[in-house]
Each structure stands twice: as structure tokens, then as C-alpha cells.
Amino acid sequence: MPQEILRFEQVSKFFPGVVANDKVDLTIYKGEIHSLLGENGAGKSTLMNILYGLYKADGGQIYYEGRPVSILSPNDALKHGIGMIHQHFMLIPNFTVWENVTLGQKMEGSPVLPVTQLKQKVQEIAGQLHMNIDVNQLVGELSVGVQQKVEILKAIYRGARLLILDEPTSVLTPQESEELFVTLDRLKGDGCTIIFISHKLNEVMSISDRVSVLRDGHLIETRDKEGCTPAMMTALMVGRDVNLAIEKKPCIPGEVALEVRDLCAAGETHASTLKHISFQVRAGEIVGIAGVDGNGQGALSNAIAGIQKPESGTVLFRGEDVTAENVRRRNERKFSYIPADRRGEGLTLDFKLFENIALTQYYKEPCSKKGLLNFRGMRERAAAYMKDFNVKAPNTEAEARNLSGGNQQKLVLAREILKRPDILLVVQPTWGLDIGACEFVYQKIVEERDRGAAVLLISTDLEEVRNLSDRLLVLFEGQIMGEVDPAVARVEDIGQLMAGSQIQQ
Ligand SMILES: Nc1ncnc2c1ncn2[C@@H]1O[C@H](COP(=O)(O)OP(=O)(O)OP(=O)(O)O)[C@@H](O)[C@H]1O
Numbered sequence: 001m002p003q004e005i006l007r008f009e010q011v012s013k014f015f016p017g018v019v020a021n022d023k024v025d026l027t028i029y030k031g032e033i034h035s036l037l038g039e040n041g042a043g044k045s046t047l048m049n050i051l052y053g054l055y056k057a058d059g060g061q062i063y064y065e066g067r068p069v070s071i072l073s074p075n076d077a078l079k080h081g082i083g084m085i086h087q088h089f090m091l092i093p094n095f096t097v098w099e100n101v102t103l104g105q106k107m108e109g110s111p112v113l114p115v116t117q118l119k120q121k122v123q124e125i126a127g128q129l130h131m132n133i134d135v136n137q138l139v140g141e142l143s144v145g146v147q148q149k150v151e152i153l154k155a156i157y158r159g160a161r162l163l164i165l166d167e168p169t170s171v172l173t174p175q176e177s178e179e180l181f182v183t184l185d186r187l188k189g190d191g192c193t194i195i196f197i198s199h200k201l202n203e204v205m206s207i208s209d210r211v212s213v214l215r216d217g218h219l220i221e222t223r224d225k226e227g228c229t230p231a232m233m234t235a236l237m238v239g240r241d242v243n244l245a246i247e248k249k250p251c252i253p254g255e256v257a258l259e260v261r262d263l264c265a266a267g268e269t270h271a272s273t274l275k276h277i278s279f280q281v282r283a284g285e286i287v288g289i290a291g292v293d294g295n296g297q298g299a300l301s302n303a304i305a306g307i308q309k310p311e312s313g314t315v316l317f318r319g320e321d322v323t324a325e326n327v328r329r330r331n332e333r334k335f336s337y338i339p340a341d342r343r344g345e346g347l348t349l350d351f352k353l354f355e356n357i358a359l360t361q362y363y364k365e366p367c368s369k370k371g372l373l374n375f376r377g378m379r380e381r382a383a384a385y386m387k388d389f390n391v392k393a394p395n396t397e398a399e400a401r402n403l404s405g406g407n408q409q410k411l412v413l414a415r416e417i418l419k420r421p422d423i424l425l426v427v428q429p430t431w432g433l434d435i436g437a438c439e440f441v442y443q444k445i446v447e448e449r450d451r452g453a454a455v456l457l458i459s460t461d462l463e464e465v466r467n468l469s470d471r472l473l474v475l476f477e478g479q480i481m482g483e484v485d486p487a488v489a490r491v492e493d494i495g496q497l498m499a500g501s502q503i504q505q
């Protein structure tokens with residue numbers, strides 16, 4: 001008989017104008033991996049933030065190991081053995097792994113820090129979890145995947161027996177995701193309980209024991225994974241079928257709209273530094289850039305968007321050299337940019353939604369009139385954009401910070417796509433989007449192509465770039481390894497290019 005470790009009973013949470021959680025009943029078993037599914041804004045993060053003591057519920061009760069508990073802070077949560085791994089890590093880059101893990105933890109009865117002992121203990125736990133980590137390394141030098149492991153280590157070191165992971169794989173490469181799943185399996189083997197949030201159904205299928213679906217703040221159903229199919233989960237979440245296979249007409253390429261010539265641009269590492277890259281994107285086509293994260297995607301998008309000046313080479317918009325132009329000048333050339341990092345580059349989190357919509361066009365009609373800001377125009381435009389892209393928010397006055405992750409992403413997409421650009425640079429467009437929203441965004445990108453926009457799509461999601469692109473380039477260590485026709489190329493061949501070897505004939 002499965003043993004209950006945690007139970008939500010009629011838990012509700014209200015925000016102004018929003019019922020984020022509506023009388024949620026949910027039972028979690030000891031030692032299971034339980035996935036939470038639901039559309040953007042369904043209330044998944046809110047429910048977990050309540051459990052972790054970041055939000056206070058407005059109604060209902062949480063029971064932990066059969067007893068009612070009141071969790072008022074993350075510290076309280078940890079006292080009960082509940083840990084949470086956030087998407088945005090809370091580590092100190094210039095501290096070592098062991099320092100980060102043990103930070104603020106006292107060792108009983110010892111006036112000086114027993115460094116050797118502490119290190120040993122951290123290394124021991126890492127070993128138990130089969131994590132290949134050097135505890136003496138600085139956290140700032142670690143890849144995102146390893147930093148996430150350090151976060152997990154930190155939670156376990158502090159006594160967590162139940163771990164919450166909110167979209168942990170969205171920042172990981174497929175390889176890193178695999179490693180995370182191995183770690184989660186280990187933890188489960190040691191008797192830990194895991195609550196896992198993801199929009200990627202294949203991940204949910206592969207690691208969960210049970211699955212719960214939230215919709216509009218309600219808990220719709222909890223099911224055993226056995227006997228569940230991705231189609232069933234989608235139907236529960238969205239209430240209809242979703243088709244991610246993109247249907248598009250043959251592409252009719254026009255003039256060259258975007259070109260990079262012999263581009264060299266610095267990245268953070270040798271691998272992510274661009275080395276003499278050249279390619280063209282024509283009006284009316286989608287050119288995809290596939291590749292494992294960290295192979296120059298950042299340097300490439302920065303150079304094209306005008307965020308960082310390249311070391312040499314040229315960026316041309318419709319034949320004109322724009323290499324020295326700033327972001328705003330490029331904007332004026334009907335260029336739109338959807339960055340990978342919506343929280344840093346895409347949005348100003350403290351601004352209201354309508355202000356965010358106006359961010360890249362505040363000086364133009366309808367956001368400005370005769371040189372004066374036109375707030376009514378801004379609000380009307382924002383309302384229309386939000387409606388079109390189905391952004392879930394109380395109104396245009398809400399702060400961007402208070403939107404769910406997926407709805408923040410939709411806001412950036414709406415702003416940049418509905419500008420009707422001639423050149424559209426999209427990086428990781430479906431990051432954090434639910435499956436219905438992915439389908440919608442794919443359609444929108446294809447619509448832009450058919451309207452005549454030149455689209456450059458940079459994505460580490462191979463399925464996504466294969467499905468959307470008309471031509472596909474593969475980026476490896478800052479160089480283009482080759483071009484393939486995504487309609488006929490085999491996944492294994494693209495994979496080979498992504499790993500840096502040429503296709504074997
Ligand atoms: N601090 C807050 N203030 C106001 N509204 C909030 C706040 N936090 C969340 N909300 C609202 O509560 C609802 C649920 O949001 P939540 O972040 O829980 O969704 P989610 O299921 O995690 O979605 P996603 O998949 O996009 O991350 C949303 O409508 C969101 O705008």
C-alpha cells in the first residue's frame with residue numbers, strides 16, 4: 001500500500017483578479033515521482049510556492065506525514081524536509097561547491113569551521129547520488145546542468161526528503177536532462193519523494209509514477225502513469241487534441257533580407273565564440289540554426305540584434321550594412337527579436353504589461369502622438385496583443401513579474417511578432433510554453449513566413465527546428481558544420497553535425 005507523505009486539502013490561493021488555486025485536493029505518496037501538468041497559468045508554480053512557504057494559502061490545509069502543518073517560510077519547509085529547486089538558481093558564483101552547499105549551516109560544538117569534514121560530507125552525498133562533481137570548484141565555472149546538481153545537493157544536505165522541481169529541464173540540454181533523471185531516480189531509490197513540473201510530455205512519461213493535471217486552478221485528475229498516453233494527458237490539460245506536426249505550404253523565397261558575412265564574435269568560451277560565419281536568410285523562408293546550447297547561439301543572436309558588436313565581419317539587413325547600428329536603429333528597419341532570456345532581455349519585470357508591450361515601440365504611433373506618449377493607445381494595443389496571443393492576466397495594468405512563466409513568454413512573442421517585422425530573429429520560442437501554446441506559436445511563425453518575413457530560428461530543440469525550418473544549418477563550436485534539408489535529413493545525421501563530425505556518406 002502506498003504511504004501518504006503529503007496532502008493538500010481544499011487549498012486555495014487568490015491574487016487580485018485571479019483564482020490561482022481553487023480548492024485543490026492532492027495526495028503525494030512517499031517515494032514517488034509525481035508530475036504536475038497544466039497549461040500556462042493553471043496554478044502549478046503557485047501551489048508549489050505555497051508548499052515551500054513562499055506564498056500563504058488563502059484557504060485549506062496541508063498535511064505532512066499525516067499532521068497539519070503551517071509552512072510560513074522556506075526555512076519552515078526545510079524543517080519538514082521539503083526542498084525546492086528553482087529555475088533561477090540561487091547560488092553564489094565565486095564560492096566553491098562545498099561552500100555553497102554548506103553556507104549558513106552550523107556544525108554543532110565546533111567554534112571553527114571544520115573545513116575538511118564539511119568537504120568530505122558534501123563529497124560523500126554527491127557520491128551517493130552518483131554526481132560527478134568536484135566540491136572545490138567555483139560554482140561560476142560550472143555549466144548550468146552541474147549548477148542544478150549543486151542546488152539538489154544543497155537541498156539534500158539540508159535534510160530535504162521531498163524535492164520540488166519547477167520546470168527543471170527547460171534550462172538543460174537533452175544530455176543534461178538525462179543526467180538529471182538519473183539523479184532523480186537515485187533520490188527516489190533512497191526513499192525521497194519528488195514533485196516534478198514540466199511541459200515536456202515525453203519527460204513526464206519517462207520518469208513519473210503518477211501524474212496530476214491542473215486546469216484554471218482546479219485539480220482535474222490524478223492518474224497512474226501506467227496506462228496513460230501523452231494524448232490522454234494533452235486532452236486532460238487542454239481539453240482538445242493538439243497537433244505539433246506543422247503543416248506549411250512550400251516556401252517561396254524572395255530577396256535576401258538578412259545576411260551575415262564572415263562574422264567573428266566573442267562568446268564566453270572558445271566553443272561559443274563565432275569563427276567566420278556566413279549565411280543568408282531570404283524573405284519568405286525560415287532558416288533554422290540547430291545545435292547544442294553553448295556553441296555560439298548567444299554570440300550570433302547578440303551580433304544580429306545589435307546587443308554586442310562583433311569583432312569582425314558584417315551583418316546586413318536587405319543589403320545594407322547594419323553592423324555598427326544600435327538596437328533601436330535596427331528596430332526601425334522592421335527587425336524583431338525574441339531573446340532566449342525573457343526575464344533579462346525580453347521584459348522589464350517591474351513594468352506593467354502595457355508598458356512592456358510598448359517597450360520597443362513607445363516612440364511610434366499609436367504609443368506616441370506628436371512626440372507625446374499616448375497611454376490610451378498603448379493600453380489598447382496591449383489589450384489587443386494579449387487577446388490575440390491568449391496571455392492570461394487580470395488586465396493590462398498587471399506587473400510582468402506576476403505573470404506565470406509561460407504567459408511572460410507569450411507577452412514577448414506577441415509584442416515582437418505582431419509588429420509584423422520584415423526580419424524576425426527568434427531564439428527558443430517555446431521555452432516554458434504549454435503544448436497548446438506551442439502549436440499556436442508555430443502557426444504564428446509560419447504565418448509570418450507566408451506573409452514574407454525572413455525568419456531566423458535559433459533553437460536547441462531539434463524537433464522544433466526540424467519541423468519549422470525550410471533550411472537548416474547546424475552550429476558547432478562557433479562554426480556552421482553544414483546545411484541540410486529538414487524535410488528529408490535523418491535525425492542521426494543532424495545529430496552527427498551537432499556533435500562536430502561530418503556526415504558519413
Ligand atoms: N505574485 C502574483 N501576483 C499576482 N498574480 C499571480 C502571482 N503569481 C501568480 N499569479 C497568477 O496566478 C495564476 C497561476 O500562475 P502560476 O505561476 O501558478 O501558473 P503555472 O501553472 O505555473 O504556469 P506556467 O506553466 O506558465 O509556469 C496566473 O494567472 C498568474 O498570473
Ligand SMILES: [Mg+2]
Pocket residue numbers: 044045046166404405406
Ligand atoms: Mg510556472
